[in-house]
Amino acid sequence: MRKTDVRTRIDGRDAMLNMEFKADWTTIRNRKQNRTNENSRREDAKRKAYQYSVGNQILIKTDPNRKYCQNAYKGPYQIISVNDNGTLRYQNGRIQEMQLHIMNKEELM
DSSP states (O other): OOOOOHHHHHHSBOSSSSSBOOOOHHHHHHHHHHHHHHHHHHHHTTOOOOOOOTTOEEEEEOOTTOOTTSOSEEEEEEEEEEOTTSEEEEEOSSSOEEEEEOOOHHHHO
């Protein structure tokens, strides 16, 4: 499929030749999906694999729009349990437990 200009997409007709333009949507969809997969693969290659275990301590990243001079991370919190579905529980304070989802390379693909 050839690439089109804005006028062709708006009018539905070719800008140079007086003929109707038909878009091949499956090719466009496949090309977009391939770009998305390639970008995900490139980003996942930078990730570090880490195995969490009970008793480890973690830091939780705070809001990136935080005020100046505030901590970028909260914690440390102690891990209470690690689940098979990619989540873990950590102790937040004295009694409260929180659940956190862990992103792995396999989940993103």
